[in-house]
Amino acid sequence: MHLNPYGEYAVLLAASLAGDWPDDRDGIVARTREVGMTMDFPTAPEDHPRTREVIDDWLAIVDASDPRERARLLNAQMATAAAYPRLTDHDGEGWHLHYRDEVQPLPDVLRAVISVGTALHLTTRGMHRLHRCAAAGIPTNPCSAVVVDITRNGRQQYCSVRCANRAAVRRHRARAAQQRRSA
Ligand SMILES: [Zn+2]
Numbered sequence: 001m002h003l004n005p006y007g008e009y010a011v012l013l014a015a016s017l018a019g020d021w022p023d024d025r026d027g028i029v030a031r032t033r034e035v036g037m038t039m040d041f042p043t044a045p046e047d048h049p050r051t052r053e054v055i056d057d058w059l060a061i062v063d064a065s066d067p068r069e070r071a072r073l074l075n076a077q078m079a080t081a082a083a084y085p086r087l088t089d090h091d092g093e094g095w096h097l098h099y100r101d102e103v104q105p106l107p108d109v110l111r112a113v114i115s116v117g118t119a120l121h122l123t124t125r126g127m128h129r130l131h132r133c134a135a136a137g138i139p140t141n142p143c144s145a146v147v148v149d150i151t152r153n154g155r156q157q158y159c160s161v162r163c164a165n166r167a168a169v170r171r172h173r174a175r176a177a178q179q180r181r182s183a
């Protein structure tokens with residue numbers, strides 16, 4: 001696993017699991033492959049529900065908008081999950097850093113990788129660059145997707161073009177109704 005300087009893969013993996021939770025352990029492993037993780041994980045019976053706990057704890061960080069509270073939650077997670085960084089060159093990936101001990105079950109690896117990756121993302125790109133889609137407040141059909149803001153200007157509000165368009169339509173209708181009332 002290459003945790004790039006911005007922790008991007010790990011945060012996007014967490015958002016992917018949160019947005020579309022796999023039915024079983026194989027589905028979780030498949031998702032780790034999609035973001036470029038190559039390691040095999042020893043199988044443990046509670047891998048699936050324990051990984052769900054990792055994602056729920058991560059969502060608490062997403063929903064903590066105050067930077068200090070956000071940092072406190074992340075520090076607590078890194079204290080339980082992350083070890084000192086170590087250099088490794090497994091699976092022909094080339095030398096890279098791991099933030100955990102060598103042999104660990106899937107949920108523990110993901111907790112370490114996701115917490116350190118999220119900390120890297122927030123400290124290098126900005127503490128505000130992780131939040132729910134701005135369409136979360138729409139009364140009809142709200143969106144609960146997580147936005148990992150890796151844009152250049154750091155002002156991404158919506159999870160998708162679809163949600164941004166829905167909000168634009170709502171604003172337009174509200175303005176039109178306002179104009180009818182004042183006419
Ligand atoms: Zn690795």
Ligand SMILES: [Zn+2]
Nearest residue numbers: 133143159163
């Ligand atoms: Zn959305």
